[in-house]
């Protein structure tokens with residue numbers, strides 16, 4: 001059965017950034033069958049449902065780097081220096097988390113993202129089965145990259161490769177490129193695991209033909225020890241030499257790259273999850289996004305965990321990313337509104353290995369967001385380019401009224417249809433209190 005959505009405007013986020021006013025999106029099952037102007041829309045069978053919904057349709061936003069169950073630690077230890085924040089607040093609480101805690105943390109965060117129009121997230125976390133369960137229920141799209149950390153998995157390499165076996169099993173059970181869930185591999189970082197272990201995990205990701213997701217160059221001195229132990233060779237070069245970049249790789253943050261790093265990353269076509277809000281909140285630095293894009297690198301947007309943001313509302317990144325590029329270059333033409341929106345949609349999806357996501361085109365997955373154009377900040381519009389500018393500079397999660405993922409409506413009239421948000425809030429509140437209490441005893 002075809003569902004036809006008729007809107008005042010359709011922002012496709014395709015290569016040409018086509019906008020149809022008024023526009024039509026036809027959905028069959030989980031995919032888009034036709035997109036265009038209302039005038040040119042093909043005749044429909046009698047069985048088709050036509051919904052004149054008005055407003056503006058755009059692809060669901062893609063969050064390329066998150067640790068969403070950290071909703072359970074949101075706001076905790078705020079304003080502490082990074083190392084004390086991690087060692088005194090975050091890690092003690094995370095160490096006490098159960099799979100059920102992670103499931104509720106993910107459930108709350110998944111609803112928060114869907115209500116903001118963020119339909120896909122790439123998660124680096126433990127408790128992968130619990131996260132998959134939460135998203136199976138919420139109806140969102142998930143790239144689950146099970147995390148590997150030295151403190152938990154140091155023995156899991158070489159002969160004792162138990163964590164790798166687990167990840168391969170999760171991949172076997174849940175990786176479904178035609179469905180809503182795919183499974184990658186996530187070594188935390190080179191400075192945490194060392195080069196050899198990252199190389200082993202990269203080989204696993206290549207064997208599974210999936211994405212390798214790691215933190216890279218987030219803070220200035222994180223890799224000093226590692227590099228000193230390797231004769232001063234830079235981390236990016238060490239990883240490249242070890243073959244870590246031979247497959248599909250997504251590097252989160254990517255702030256402290258020098259010119260030689262960028263050249264290597266560009267040659268290896270490493271994608272980057274740019275997390276400007278987290279990078280600013282933690283005082284980490286400003287990523288050289290313009291230089292990466294000039295090299296043809298795929299740069300998407302990410303929120304990072306909600307303990308370092310503190311929301312999962314990717315609209316903040318949509319606005320901040322071009323602002324940072326512009327202020328760094330002292331040039332308001334350095335990144336356009338259209339480029340920013342593409343980073344949040346099609347380009348971000350490409351970084352995750354999801355070519356059929358992040359654009360409204362025939363054959364693409366029907367992940368669609370409706371924005372209310374009656375919002376005061378969207379007035380006036382005297383030409384289509386202003387409409388696009390409004391989406392990026394004035395758009396925000398409050399404008400999101402309806403959301404579809406894989407053709408299924410998951411948000412209607414600004415209410416999440418798939419998650420009991422009252423229950424999720426109560427569960428996270430109670431569980432967060434327990435983690436806070438027990439981590440102090």
Ligand SMILES: [Zn+2]
Nearest residue numbers: 215252304305
């Ligand atoms: Zn992160």
